[in-house]
Amino acid sequence: MKTDNIKEISIDDLGRLCIYPENEKFTLIYRTATEVHWDNNGQFLYSPRPREWSYFDWFKHIIKVAKEECYCELILTNETILNNIPSVLEKQIVMK
Numbered sequence: 001m002k003t004d005n006i007k008e009i010s011i012d013d014l015g016r017l018c019i020y021p022e023n024e025k026f027t028l029i030y031r032t033a034t035e036v037h038w039d040n041n042g043q044f045l046y047s048p049r050p051r052e053w054s055y056f057d058w059f060k061h062i063i064k065v066a067k068e069e070c071y072c073e074l075i076l077t078n079e080t081i082l083n084n085i086p087s088v089l090e091k092q093i094v095m096k
Contacts, residue, residue: 002072008044009059009093010083015049017058018042024072032069036062056092 008020018039026038026045037046045066047058067073082090 001067003075004072005077006074006080008081008083009085010081011055011085012046016046017050017055017062018044018046019059019062019074020044021072021074024070024074026066026070026072029065029070032065034061034065034069036065055089059089059093060096 002024004021004024006019007022008018010018010020012018020043025043027040029036029038029045035048038044039046045062047055047062050058053061063074076093076096082093085093
């Protein structure tokens with residue numbers, strides 16, 4: 001299994017949770033039919049705007065789909081940037 005560091009996690013202006021891997025590209029992740037998508041221009045994975053699930057649920061889901069469906073473990077590091085992330089969500093992500 002491949003591994004890649006998470007460069008950044010953010011919530012964008014559309015309310016999507018975005019995860020930026022350092023190197024990996026997930027251009028075919030839409031085929032997993034898991035509502036996890038890849039933005040080819042911005043080079044990030046993203047969720048839809050949360051409905052029933054919380055942002056933390058979506059974070060865990062994106063990490064799981066990348067690992068189980070794309071065989072790539074995304075790793076949070078001390079250098080991961082958290083941008084526009086509420087403090088409660090930041091604590092959940094860091095403590096996961």
